[in-house]
Amino acid sequence: MYDLIVHNARVYPDFQAGKPAPVASIAITDGQVSELGVGADAPAHKHLDANGAMILPGFVDCHTHLCYAGNRMDEHAARLAGTSYAEIAARGGGIRATVRAVDGANEQELVEQSLPRLQALMREGATTVEIKSGYGLSPANELKQLRAIRRLGETGGVRITATFLALHALPEGESAGKYVRQVIEETLPAVAEESLAECVDVFCEHMAFSVADMLAVFERARELGLACRAHTDQLSNLGGTRAAAESGVRSCDHLEYTRAEDIAAMVANGTVAVLLPGAYYCLRETQTPPVSALREAGVPMALATDLNPGTSPVASPLAILHLASTLFGLHADEAVAGLTCHAAKALGRDNIGTLNPGAKADFTIWDAAGPEFFTYQLGGIRPRHVYYEGILNES
Numbered sequence: 172m173y174d175l176i177v178h179n180a181r182v183y184p185d186f187q188a189g190k191p192a193p194v195a196s197i198a199i200t201d202g203q204v205s206e207l208g209v210g211a212d213a214p215a216h217k218h219l220d221a222n223g224a225m226i227l228p229g230f231v232d233c234h235t236h237l238c239y240a241g242n243r244m245d246e247h248a249a250r251l252a253g254t255s256y257a258e259i260a261a262r263g264g265g266i267r268a269t270v271r272a273v274d275g276a277n278e279q280e281l282v283e284q285s286l287p288r289l290q291a292l293m294r295e296g297a298t299t300v301e302i303k304s305g306y307g308l309s310p311a312n313e314l315k316q317l318r319a320i321r322r323l324g325e326t327g328g329v330r331i332t333a334t335f336l337a338l339h340a341l342p343e344g345e346s347a348g349k350y351v352r353q354v355i356e357e358t359l360p361a362v363a364e365e366s367l368a369e370c371v372d373v374f375c376e377h378m379a380f381s382v383a384d385m386l387a388v389f390e391r392a393r394e395l396g397l398a399c400r401a402h403t404d405q406l407s408n409l410g411g412t413r414a415a416a417e418s419g420v421r422s423c424d425h426l427e428y429t430r431a432e433d434i435a436a437m438v439a440n441g442t443v444a445v446l447l448p449g450a451y452y453c454l455r456e457t458q459t460p461p462v463s464a465l466r467e468a469g470v471p472m473a474l475a476t477d478l479n480p481g482t483s484p485v486a487s488p489l490a491i492l493h494l495a496s497t498l499f500g501l502h503a504d505e506a507v508a509g510l511t512c513h514a515a516k517a518l519g520r521d522n523i524g525t526l527n528p529g530a531k532a533d534f535t536i537w538d539a540a541g542p543e544f545f546t547y548q549l550g551g552i553r554p555r556h557v558y559y560e561g562i563l564n565e566s
């Protein structure tokens with residue numbers, strides 16, 4: 172006896188190898204997919220007639236910085252007037268501006284300001300969301316941010332996975348050596364002790380941290396049982412992608428300046444490429460990530476909103492599908508794979524992002540004719556229903 176059968180549907184279970192052939196029904200038991208293609212008359216506590224609607228795995232937003240206070244609208248205006256992201260950061264703005272706002276907010280305020288952003292992602296069909304810290308910088312404020320993320324994880328109807336963004340920006344007046352030592356000796360062990368994150372991330376960039384700093388943090392993170400990911404090649408190529416891939420990270424994210432030798436290292440190490448077209452778009456970058464080369468090499472390409480107050484105030488997975496197609500040239504099925512199975516891989520999970528039997532029953536029901544609709548129409552699309560672990564999200 173199944174808990175639920177949704178029939179008369181077009182269920183696309185898994186975009187791993189392109190757009191799959193749709194099946195007509197999905198059966199759910201105990202919050203998991205138990206079978207695909209069962210007859211409409213199979214025994215179940217509940218039957219739902221989808222009236223021919225499309226069913227997709229719930230979206231997995233595998234890279235966000237949505238837990239923050241304040242906003243940076245002033246910087247957006249300054250960038251439009253010609254000042255660059257790096258210049259704004261050099262003047263003490265950028266990430267440090269949000270660090271000051273987070274310093275002035277308590278845990279409760281952080282939760283209250285961040286929840287509407289999380290709910291915006293959920294309304295468009297996100298059922299798993301990764302959230303990074305990285306706007307605390309001091310041990311106390313990083314822990315405060317991670318505790319706020321843990322509380323966002325109690326929202327219900329969505330799975331939250333927390334990442335400690337260990338190296339994001341250097342605190343005002345601090346030396347890199349001293350700061351990296353503090354992260355390794357103090358903050359990382361405290362994060363692990365309280366089980367506040369499952370993964371560690373580093374911003375490897377000329378305006379942020381070096382390859383050596385990144386590798387030192389990864390070494391300690393792994394000793395403490397945390398997985399690793401990296402922001403690499405967003406604004407320049409420091410060799411971060413290659414070094415991170417060789418060290419065994421789950422993913423390298425951004426990748427605008429990634430080259431052939433970096434892609435070879437990703438292939439050799441099974442690294443996921445996380446593309447972030449929201450940041451590319453908002454920064455009005457001109458160098459696109461090497462999508463054709465990644466595609467030819469068979470590197471899984473994930474997508475994410477990168478939702479953050481500076482470079483990507485984009486609280487819309489659906490906008491990301493569109494931008495990935497129009498700006499980066501992803502096909503519709505690649506874009507949906509990017510927000511489902513490949514994003515799950517970036518999070519080290521194989522039971523989300525697909526609707527194969529045994530997967531979590533996180534799925535969305537759409538009136539759209541096919542996945543191609545998402546890369547065609549921008550705006551005005553909402554799922555008819557979102558199910559999280561087999562339960563309907565009411566919103």
Ligand code: NIG
Pocket residue numbers: 236265266269374402405450477479480481482483
């Ligand atoms: O992914 N690149 C670094 N981190 C964020 C931006 C953070 C910020 O500007 O607040 C990103 O783009």
Ligand code: FE
Pocket residue numbers: 234236402477
């Ligand atoms: Fe980011």
